[in-house]
Amino acid sequence: MAKELTKSSVPPFGMKDKLGYMFGDFGNDFTFILSSSFMLKFYTDVMGISAAVVGMLMMAARFVDAFTDVTMGQIVDRSKPTKYGKFRPWIRRMCGPVAISSFLIFQAGFANMPYGFKVFWMVFTYILWGSIFYTSINIPYGSMASAVSADPKDRASLSTWRTIGATLAGFAIGVGVPLVAYVTVDGNPVFSGSRMTIIAGVFGVCAIICYMLCFNLVTERVEVPANNQKIDIGNLLKSLITNRALLGIIAAAIFLLVGMLGMQGMAGYVFPNYYRSAAAQSASGAVGTIVMLVICAPFATKLAAKFGKKELSIVSCAFGAAVYVVCLIVRPANPYVYVGFYALAYIGLGFFNTIIWAMITDVIDDAEVRNGVREDGTIYSVYSFARKLGQAASSGMTGALLSMVGYTNETAFDPEVTSGIFNLSCIIPAVGLGAVSLALLFIYPLGKKRVEENVATLAAKRR
DSSP states (O other): OOOOOOTTOOOOOOOOHHHHHHHHHHHHHHHHHHHHHHHHHHHTTTTHHHHHHHHHHHHHHHHHHHHHHHHHHHHHSSSHHHHHHHHSSHHHHHHHHHHHHHHHHGGGGGTSHHHHHHHHHHHHHHHHHIIIIHHHHHHHHHHHHHHOOHHHHHHHHHHHHHHHHHHHHHHHHHHHHHHHHHEETTTEEOHHHHHHHHHHHHHHHHHHHHHHHHHHHHOOOOOOOOOOSSHHHHHOOOHHTTTTTHHHHHHHHHHHHHHHHHHHHHHIEEEEISSOHHHHHHHHHHHHIIIIIIIIIIHHHHHHHHHHHHEEEEHHHHHHHHHHHHHHHHOOOOOOHHHHHHHHHHHHHHHHHHHEEEEHHHHHHHHHHHSSOOOOHHHHHHHHHHHHHHHHHHHHHHHHHHTTTTOSSSSSHHHHHHHHHHHHHHHHHHHHHHHHHHHHHOOOOOOOHHHHHHHHHHHHHHH
């Protein structure tokens, strides 16, 4: 059982921890958002691989994570705390490999290589980055939140600051990449592979810097001893599949990633191809950042405390889905009106995306109340795998649907094809966000009352 450290030398939880945890996800998303937003675009437009092939291979690669994520979760749970804590050392160990492997994905110098080699390189580097190195740093980082503080308010604060870090990375990528990565050819914005390679290298260096800031600023205060119980795969699987809270948050996470990454991924097509405006794509990234920092981050924790995390998320995601349905019907001709719809929908998904990390600690607490065993790493690794499934589903679905509407680098500006791109840019996030609301409403059981009961139970247990 986890217990809170009482050493007088340990500083109290404060802004230093919040900033450090923020930098952790800043580092994560320098590679994660770059991959989810631009890898499909890079391999279709620069490397010349079919969108359906890219999407399907990205999806297939993610199933490797069924093994690597849970394995890493078990490794973390069974590792012994060091003088730096149980989770922090992994951040320092793996920050270099995850940055280098992300850079290797975007190698435009291989554009003239045989088709089979390019497919091999994409799969090899994508698995190396996502299934091995990203997993080995993201699972300890996410699990660390429960060791930084035992106070649920502090954990909710960490969730908010984590989202701020992701938002800042999204701003750097969503605003900066379209402005730099596109060149004008015959009056149309065309994606530059050589520029993308340089961008990936710069972002890799930025990721390492952010990870090291996280390592140095965050303090683990709750001692989480090694779980030395013998692994019983049957009982582990039974525990996981009968955990309704975990199943509910997994379903919601998958649909969230389908909706959110569908928005981000399709932005790389709807703005330059349908609206012929890379500047509007950059503006959408800026607006999304403003929405998260000015509206979602300041108010999410307060609204969740008043109404409940589950309750707030259901309403906000339903609102985001409705916005895209209206956008599909209105079909704005001006790209900046579309950016306005994008911003409104981002408010909807933003509230859920801001507090979802605190909801994971609620799931971990609920499992401890029911089973008497604390399994931060295992539960977080299963959730992490679910997020990767959502990423894979988004990439696979988006790639397949782009091929269905006839998109290739030769038909990129065909009016019929671009009309289909617009439809997809509304339908994918509308379906994804609507499904999030339904999953939370009908599957996820941790409403405000039950979360408060679990917190009280664990507080009494640790006295």
